[in-house]
Amino acid sequence: MQFVESFWNTDTEYIALIEDLLENSDLIKLGEITHHHFTTRLTHSLFVSYVSYRIAKRFDLDTKAVARAGLLHDFFHEGRAEIAEMKQGSHNYVHPKIAVNNAEKITLLNDIEKDIILKHMFLTTKCGLPKYKESFIVTMVDKYCAIHEVSSPIKNIAKTRILSYVGKINPVSN
Ligand SMILES: [Fe+2]
Ligand SMILES: [Fe+2]
Numbered sequence: 630m631q632f633v634e635s636f637w638n639t640d641t642e643y644i645a646l647i648e649d650l651l652e653n654s655d656l657i658k659l660g661e662i663t664h665h666h667f668t669t670r671l672t673h674s675l676f677v678s679y680v681s682y683r684i685a686k687r688f689d690l691d692t693k694a695v696a697r698a699g700l701l702h703d704f705f706h707e708g709r710a711e712i713a714e715m716k717q718g719s720h721n722y723v724h725p726k727i728a729v730n731n732a733e734k735i736t737l738l739n740d741i742e743k744d745i746i747l748k749h750m751f752l753t754t755k756c757g758l759p760k761y762k763e764s765f766i767v768t769m770v771d772k773y774c775a776i777h778e779v780s781s782p783i784k785n786i787a788k789t790r791i792l793s794y795v796g797k798i799n800p801v802s803n
Contacts, residue, residue, distance in 0.1 A: 725746055
């Protein structure tokens with residue numbers, strides 16, 4: 630994640646696309662919510678937004694829609710228990726709908742942006758297929774980021790424990 634952060638916050642072209650959103654206090658509150666065990670919902674959203682933006686740029690797609698909707702794709706403050714209490718469906722089915730409602734309160738969304746947010750969990754829930762290439766990019770990047778966010782700290786913990794264990798081993802001399 631650090632490598633992406635060091636790029637996105639110096640990429641002025643990217644920042645110009647999302648800076649108005651980063652002034653919204655409700656969106657910034659996502660920085661107080663743990664996401665994927667080791668990161669925050671805001672950091673995850675920036676990660677997804679920036680990686681998706683770079684891919685969209687490379688393929689000459691709608692970079693603005695991808696950057697903005699990528700940042701807004703998980704714009705919800707509820708935890709799993711609160712979403713379960715709503716009894717409107719699974720977490721994966723409900724949270725994109727909450728996110729699109731919250732996003733519409735702070736910005737106008739075009740069809741591509743709505744599709745990106747609403748369909749970003751299409752691999753794991755019945756919400757219909759994405760209509761745009763931009764939506765597929767954000768979905769795939771979301772899964773890549775989730776795996777990276779969970780696996781990197783676990784790898785580091787395992788590495789630290791192994792090194793600590795190895796350090797305690799006394800070699801037997803003959
Ligand atoms: Fe999500
Ligand atoms: Fe996500």
